[in-house]
Structure formats: structure tokens, C-alpha cells
Amino acid sequence: MKRRGEFExxxxxFAPLAKVGAGAFTSAFGLGDDAAIVKPPPGMELVVSADAxxxxxxxxxxxxxxxxxxxxxxxxxxxxxxxxxxxIAYMLTAGWPPDVGDDWIKRFAAGLAEDQANYNLALxxxxxxxxxxxxxxxxxxxxxxxxxxxxxxxxxxxGDDVYVSGTIGDARLGLLVAQGxxxxxxxxxxxxxxxxxxxxxxxxxxxELRVVAHAAIDVSDGLxxxxxxxxxxxxxxxVVEEAAVPQSxxxxxALALVPDERRSLAxxxxxxxxxxxxxxxxxxxxxxxxxxxxxxxxRIGRIVARPGVRVVDPTGGEIPxxxxxxxxx
Amino acid sequence: MKRRGEFExxxxxFAPLAKVGAGAFTSAFGLGDDAAIVKPPPGMELVVSADAxxxxxxxxxxxxxxxxxxxxxxxxxxxxxxxxxxxIAYMLTAGWPPDVGDDWIKRFAAGLAEDQANYNLALxxxxxxxxxxxxxxxxxxxxxxxxxxxxxxxxxxxGDDVYVSGTIGDARLGLLVAQGxxxxxxxxxxxxxxxxxxxxxxxxxxxELRVVAHAAIDVSDGLxxxxxxxxxxxxxxxVVEEAAVPQSxxxxxALALVPDERRSLAxxxxxxxxxxxxxxxxxxxxxxxxxxxxxxxxRIGRIVARPGVRVVDPTGGEIPxxxxxxxxx
Numbered sequence: 001m002k003r004r005g006e007f008e009x010x011x012x013x014f015a016p017l018a019k020v021g022a023g024a025f026t027s028a029f030g031l032g033d034d035a036a037i038v039k040p041p042p043g044m045e046l047v048v049s050a051d052a053x054x055x056x057x058x059x060x061x062x063x064x065x066x067x068x069x070x071x072x073x074x075x076x077x078x079x080x081x082x083x084x085x086x087x088i089a090y091m092l093t094a095g096w097p098p099d100v101g102d103d104w105i106k107r108f109a110a111g112l113a114e115d116q117a118n119y120n121l122a123l124x125x126x127x128x129x130x131x132x133x134x135x136x137x138x139x140x141x142x143x144x145x146x147x148x149x150x151x152x153x154x155x156x157x158x159g160d161d162v163y164v165s166g167t168i169g170d171a172r173l174g175l176l177v178a179q180g181x182x183x184x185x186x187x188x189x190x191x192x193x194x195x196x197x198x199x200x201x202x203x204x205x206x207x208e209l210r211v212v213a214h215a216a217i218d219v220s221d222g223l224x225x226x227x228x229x230x231x232x233x234x235x236x237x238x239v240v241e242e243a244a245v246p247q248s249x250x251x252x253x254a255l256a257l258v259p260d261e262r263r264s265l266a267x268x269x270x271x272x273x274x275x276x277x278x279x280x281x282x283x284x285x286x287x288x289x290x291x292x293x294x295x296x297x298x299r300i301g302r303i304v305a306r307p308g309v310r311v312v313d314p315t316g317g318e319i320p321x322x323x324x325x326x327x328x329x
Numbered sequence: 330m331k332r333r334g335e336f337e338x339x340x341x342x343f344a345p346l347a348k349v350g351a352g353a354f355t356s357a358f359g360l361g362d363d364a365a366i367v368k369p370p371p372g373m374e375l376v377v378s379a380d381a382x383x384x385x386x387x388x389x390x391x392x393x394x395x396x397x398x399x400x401x402x403x404x405x406x407x408x409x410x411x412x413x414x415x416x417i418a419y420m421l422t423a424g425w426p427p428d429v430g431d432d433w434i435k436r437f438a439a440g441l442a443e444d445q446a447n448y449n450l451a452l453x454x455x456x457x458x459x460x461x462x463x464x465x466x467x468x469x470x471x472x473x474x475x476x477x478x479x480x481x482x483x484x485x486x487x488g489d490d491v492y493v494s495g496t497i498g499d500a501r502l503g504l505l506v507a508q509g510x511x512x513x514x515x516x517x518x519x520x521x522x523x524x525x526x527x528x529x530x531x532x533x534x535x536x537e538l539r540v541v542a543h544a545a546i547d548v549s550d551g552l553x554x555x556x557x558x559x560x561x562x563x564x565x566x567x568v569v570e571e572a573a574v575p576q577s578x579x580x581x582x583a584l585a586l587v588p589d590e591r592r593s594l595a596x597x598x599x600x601x602x603x604x605x606x607x608x609x610x611x612x613x614x615x616x617x618x619x620x621x622x623x624x625x626x627x628r629i630g631r632i633v634a635r636p637g638v639r640v641v642d643p644t645g646g647e648i649p650x651x652x653x654x655x656x657x658x
Binding site: 032033034035036037038039045046047048049050051052053054055056057058079080082083085091093095097124125126127129130131132133134136138140142150152153154217218229232233 | 362364365367368375377378381386387411412422424426458459462467469471479483546547
């Protein structure tokens with residue numbers, strides 16, 4: 001497999017990415033140095049988060065390398081969105097196995113460059129290593145929020161309503177399309193696959209939620225698992241109305257083909273929507289927000305004092321969910 | 330292989346690390362959130378750097394997991410030292426393959442905890458994933474310098490002297506000890522192996538160099554390669570006197586057993602000493618500094634206008650070096 005040496009790769013493929021979307025708040029020295037300076041403007045606080053992906057778990061040999069680049073940035077951007085933060089820059093650490101060549105890396109970098117421009121962030125450093133076998137990609141992302149306003153997992157209170165943005169479960173069905181298990185026709189198949197490969201981090205929603213939400217998290221491990229993280233950090237519980245969990249029209253049609261998957265939609269994850277809680281008296285503010293940013297915000301349940309996440313049917317009867325979400329191991 | 334689930338692992342093994350060495354300048358929310366805030370004090374600038382390690386390249390099955398933890402932090406601390414920065418905190422991204430169990434991870438975390446206390450830094454976040462095969466560990470480290478004073482690779486000027494701290498080549502010989510190729514006796518064998526497994530990042534030297542050095546870099550890729558990085562970024566060249574490159578007494582004795590390795594010492598890397606350049610008129614300041622911090626600072630050559638790094642013998646004749654350093658692939 002033809003591949004450039006480490007320093008050539010950095011100079012030719014990655015150094016140009018240090019120039020895309022570079023703002024006033026970083027100095028990466030063209031990646032020619034071994035460190036960068038990050039300095040948010042006065043009154044802003046620096047928020048940092050990290051997410052990694054590995055071939056065979058988060059994507060596979062058939063995934064377009066440009067989509068891998070886009071998704072790597074978007075899952076990290078989604079973390080910032082759930083904090084109410086705007087992106088500044090990122091560091092990339094890549095472990096390349098022997099079977100990954102220049103072509104793959106260049107196409108991956110093209111995906112990064114595209115989303116750097118879309119989301120206004122710059123590459124400011126990182127590391128490249130050779131791995132024996134696995135293709136491992138890790139990003140540390142830097143964002144900013146007005147000081148003291150970062151959204152947290154730990155602020156949910158009994159009586160809060162629980163909301164989720166967009167639709168849940170498309171990525172799970174997209175994976176079944178990719179694996180050939182779900183024989184949906186286009187445009188549904190393409191839509192579901194795109195929701196898996198090119199999630200839409202809810203940056204604008206995150207910005208707006210800083211003044212409405214009590215707690216927020218992005219849905220990556222699974223709706224119920226992530227709601228569980230919020231409850232645990234907040235010292236509360238939640239009741240979710242299963243029928244209220246929003247599904248796309250494509251997902252509803254696809255579920256007719258794979259009815260056994262119904263229960264997996266709220267536990268698979270990879271949705272990159274934002275789950276948040278807000279005071280029960282603020283329902284009209286949430287509706288107004290949804291209209292203003294043109295994004296569905298659906299009330300799916302409420303926060304209660306009793307710990308644990310319970311899922312109920314329209315009569316209030318509890319629906320057992322053995323699996324709550326994706327555990328990475 | 331027995332291993333906890335992801336969330337148990339974070340709660341039991343890594344959350345305690347968020348409490349060791351935590352300073353006033355970070356909030357990691359006990360790792361219970363998905364992001365952290367990093368805020369250097371007024372007048373200080375945030376410096377970020379990243380370094381990764383993978384089993385089979387940077388360490389192997391025989392390396393003590395605690396040493397892997399220590400080295401992972403120390404190679405990142407060494408990057409900060411070369412910038413004149415003091416450590417604040419770090420993010421850890423770990424990819425665990427199926428054969429790595431709880432015991433390995435706990436001992437790795439014990440090494441991290443020990444060096445967090447030694448170097449006064451805290452774990453503030455990161456990510457854990459399962460990998461199919463490789464054990465991959467990546468750190469993004471955060472440090473601080475007085476605004477505008479970060480040491481760079483790009484400031485070397487013709488007429489500067491080139492210095493290196495400590496001794497060069499011990500890690501290469503330590504690897505030969507580990508591999509069984511070099512049959513040195515203790516205490517030399519233990520010393521060389523310790524220099525490989527437990528490098529000493531030169532934090533205090535880095536602090537002091539902010540007011541003396543024109544350019545600095547830590548020696549990780551190999552002395553000649555890293556000097557080459559400085560020259561390239563500075564638009565200059567260098568002449569190195571091979572006989573002046575400092576060797577430990579243990580290295581000199583070991584070289585008698587493996588004389589063919591003589592030329593590899595300045596190209597192997599993994600030394601984590603600091604190479605720097607200073608004005609030719611500042612030699613007495615460098616000597617005074619070496620005495621003050623009790624660390625050898627050896628003049629090994631000079632910066633010249635002509636690009637490239639040349640190695641010379643005592644008569645000024647050029648010594649050919651085909652390989653200048655370690656390329657990761």
C-alpha cells in the first residue's frame with residue numbers, strides 16, 4: 001500500500017487543514033510546531049471534549065473515508081452542542097494500520113476540510129502513529145461558551161419535561177441498511193444511511209438551550225442510556241412515554257419491514273440529537289424555540305424524584321427494556 | 330478476560346484520577362459530564378499538545394502497565410517542557426482490545442495516578458472505546474505559559490549554539506536490553522531500561538529556557554531529526570560535533586558490547602531531553618543555568634545559514650548519517 005512518510009503526510013495532507021476555518025482564537029503555527037495556543041475571547045470559557053472512532057466498531061471497510069472524517073468531527077461537535085458551546089478548533093490523533101494508504105487518508109482529510117468549513121473550526125495539532133492492525137481516529141475538540149453558562153448533565157429537576165430534538169432510531173435502521181438486513185427502497189434507504197454516516201450536530205439548538213434547559217446531553221449511547229446519565233448526574237429519575245419518542249417517516253416505513261427492531265431504536269444510539277429537560281412551565285418557550293430554529297423538539301416524558309428510567313405505554317403500564325444503550329465494551 | 334463495562338470502568342478506575350492533582354484552573358465534573366472547562370489564570374496562555382502510543386510500536390506485552398501510564402504522561406509532559414509550559418491537566422482516549430483486562434487497566438491507572446501527583450496535573454476527560462486488536466492510548470495535554478512566551482521550534486539563528494540536556498542514546502540501548510540483544514549487567518542494564526520506560530521530562534529546564542533559548546524541541550524522533558525540525562522551521566542549518574553528543578557512563582560501557590550501535594544513538598529518539606539553541610554570547614548564562622538546576626547542558630554544535638544538519642568529526646570532516654531519526658511509518 002503506497003503511503004507517504006509521516007512528515008510528508010503532515011505537510012501535504014494535514015497542514016492545509018490548519019488553514020481552513022482558523023479563527024482569531026488559536027495559533028497552530030501551521031502544524032510545524034508541536035503545540036498550539038488556544039485563547040477564547042474575553043468573557044468566554046474554553047470547553048473541551050473528546051471522542052474516538054475505530055474501524056470495525058464505529059465504521060467499516062465499506063464506509064466512504066470522507067464520511068469517516070465528517071462523522072469524526074460531527075460526533076465531537078455534537079458534544080459541544082449539548083454543552084451550549086460554539087466550536088473553535090480540534091486536535092486529531094490518528095493511528096494508521098498498514099492497509100490504509102494515501103488515497104484513503106486524502107479522502108478522509110477532504111471530509112475533514114469540508115466540515116471544518118461548514119462548522120468554522122480549524123485543525124491545530126495532534127499526533128500520527130502507525131498501528132499494527134486497527135484504524136483508530138481520535139479528536140479532542142475545543143469550544144467556547146459565555147463564562148458560567150455551560151450546559152450540564154446534572155441539572156434536571158423533578159417536574160421537568162424531557163425533550164428530544166429531531167427523530168430517534170434512524171441511525172440504527174441505517175446500519176441495518178448498510179449491513180443488508182433491511183431491504184428498504186430509496187429514498188428511505190438513502191435517508192437512513194445518511195443519518196448514520198452524516199449526523200447533524202444541533203449547534204444552533206445548543207446555543208439556544210443555554211437559557212432554557214436545566215440539563216442536556218447528546219444522544220450517542222442510546223436515548224434511554226443517555227437519559228439515564230442525566231438522571232444519575234442529577235440525582236433524579238425519569239418516565240418516558242414510548243409512543244412519544246419521535247420517529248422519521250422513513251423509520252416508520254422501515255419498521256414495517258423489520259418489526260422486531262422497534263425496541264432497539266431508543267437504545268442503539270448514534271442519533272446525535274439533543275435530549276434536554278426544561279421546567280414544566282416553560283413548554284411554550286420550547287415550542288417557540290422549535291419554530292424559531294425550524295427543528296422538531298418533542299416532549300417524550302418527565303423527570304421524577306424516584307431514581308431510574310422507566311418506559312411506559314399509553315395506559316401508564318411499564319414496558320420492560322433490558323438493554324438501555326450501547327456499551328462500548 | 331474479565332473486564333468491567335465502560336461506565337463501571339470510568340466510575341471505578343478513572344473518576345478517582347480526576348481528583349488527583351486537580352488545580353484551580355479546570356472543572357472536570359468528576360468525569361460525570363462529557364466535557365470539561367479549562368481556564369488558565371490571568372496573564373497565562375493555554376498550550377495544548379497531543380501524543381499517542383500503541384502496543385507493538387511504543388511498548389510491548391512485557392512492559393509494566395504502570396510504566397505505560399507513566400510514559401504516556403511523560404512524553405506529553407516533555408512536549409510542554411519544550412514549550413516552556415507548566416502542566417495543568419490532560420484528556421485520555423483509550424482503545425482497549427479484548428485481551429486487555431481489568432488488572433492491566435488498573436495497573437496502568439496506578440501509573441497515571443502516581444505521575445499526576447508527581448507533576449501536579451489532573452485527568453479531566455476523554456473517551457474509551459473497544460478496539461478489535463490494538464491497544465492504543467492517546468493523551469491531549471494542557472499547559473500554561475505567561476502570554477506570548479511559548480518556546481517555539483522556529484527561532485534559531487545563525488551563530489546560535491546548539492545545546493542538549495542530559496544524555497542521548499540511553500533509550501536505544503535500553504530497548505536492546507529489553508529485547509535481549511544487549512547483555513549489559515546491572516546496574517547499567519537497569520539504568521538503560523529505566524531511561525527507556527521512565528523518561529524524565531525536563532519541566533524545570535523548560536521554565537528557565539523561556540528567557541534564554543531562541544528555539545527548543547524535545548528529543549523524541551531522534552537528536553538529528555529533531556534538530557532538523559528546528560532548522561526547517563527556522564530556515565537555517567546546523568553543524569553537530571559527533572564527539573560532543575553527551576553519553577551516560579552506562580551507555581559508554583554498553584557501547585563496548587554493541588559497537589555497531591554507535592551511530593544509532595543520535596537517531597533513535599525516545600530520549601525526552603530538550604534540544605535548544607541560544608545566542609553564542611549567552612554561553613555563560615547556559616553554564617550558570619545548568620549549575621542552578623543541576624542538569625547537564627552540553628553544547629553539541631552551532632546553527633549556520635546553510636540549510637541541512639551536518640555531523641562532523643573533530644577535524645571538521647563530515648560524517649555521513651543516512652538515517653536521521655525515527656519515522657512512525
